[in-house]
Amino acid sequence: MSDRRTEILRAATRVIARRGVRGLRVGELAAEAGVSTSLIYYHFTDRAGILRRTLEFISDRAERYTAEREEDPDDPESPREELKRTLLLELQDTPEVRENSTAWGELRASAVFDPDLREDVAKATHSWVHEISYLLAQARPTGTAPEHAAAAERLTALLEGLSVRWLSGSLPLEHARRLLADAIDGELAVQGLPGSGAGTTR
Numbered sequence: 001m002s003d004r005r006t007e008i009l010r011a012a013t014r015v016i017a018r019r020g021v022r023g024l025r026v027g028e029l030a031a032e033a034g035v036s037t038s039l040i041y042y043h044f045t046d047r048a049g050i051l052r053r054t055l056e057f058i059s060d061r062a063e064r065y066t067a068e069r070e071e072d073p074d075d076p077e078s079p080r081e082e083l084k085r086t087l088l089l090e091l092q093d094t095p096e097v098r099e100n101s102t103a104w105g106e107l108r109a110s111a112v113f114d115p116d117l118r119e120d121v122a123k124a125t126h127s128w129v130h131e132i133s134y135l136l137a138q139a140r141p142t143g144t145a146p147e148h149a150a151a152a153e154r155l156t157a158l159l160e161g162l163s164v165r166w167l168s169g170s171l172p173l174e175h176a177r178r179l180l181a182d183a184i185d186g187e188l189a190v191q192g193l194p195g196s197g198a199g200t201t202r
Helices: 003-019 028-033 037-044 047-066 079-088 095-111 114-137 147-165 173-189
Strands: none
Touching: 003 028, 003 037, 003 047, 028 037, 028 047, 037 047, 047 079, 047 095, 047 114, 079 095, 079 114, 079 173, 095 114, 095 147, 114 147, 114 173, 147 173
């Protein structure tokens, strides 16, 4: 992806996080990104294209920051730890995560009224659930594929709800992280794998 196109998508994420999907105007986006409106249309064709690519950008960025980990060959990460890290890094107080999570929430809310956006959000959600289902299968190999998929649905839905409450000031971040960690332990314990301790993040 070109640097200019990436900067437009970063700007679109900022505008959506700040003003919502309905507040995204091509002129304002151009000003935010420091480019011409014609360049935006060149790269994305129309507003629907901007939203679709921004959703992909947000998903890719979340995948990148939830994969962050310093490798230690003397202390390899267990499947359980990888699952917890991947989910809990969605709840961290950094500008990037706040912006990403807020924009994701705005796109999901707008999808209620926009069938085209609804399809794109559903695809992104499906990919996310599939990723978490895979991690659950590694951490809980005795479970079945339908059990892993259902657990992934529950955990990602809980995470979205906790994120909204944290971002809106209804829930302290550390409490949200504790609730999510406890839910992960609970899902893993279903198949006889005891949790690593209530309230721990790892």
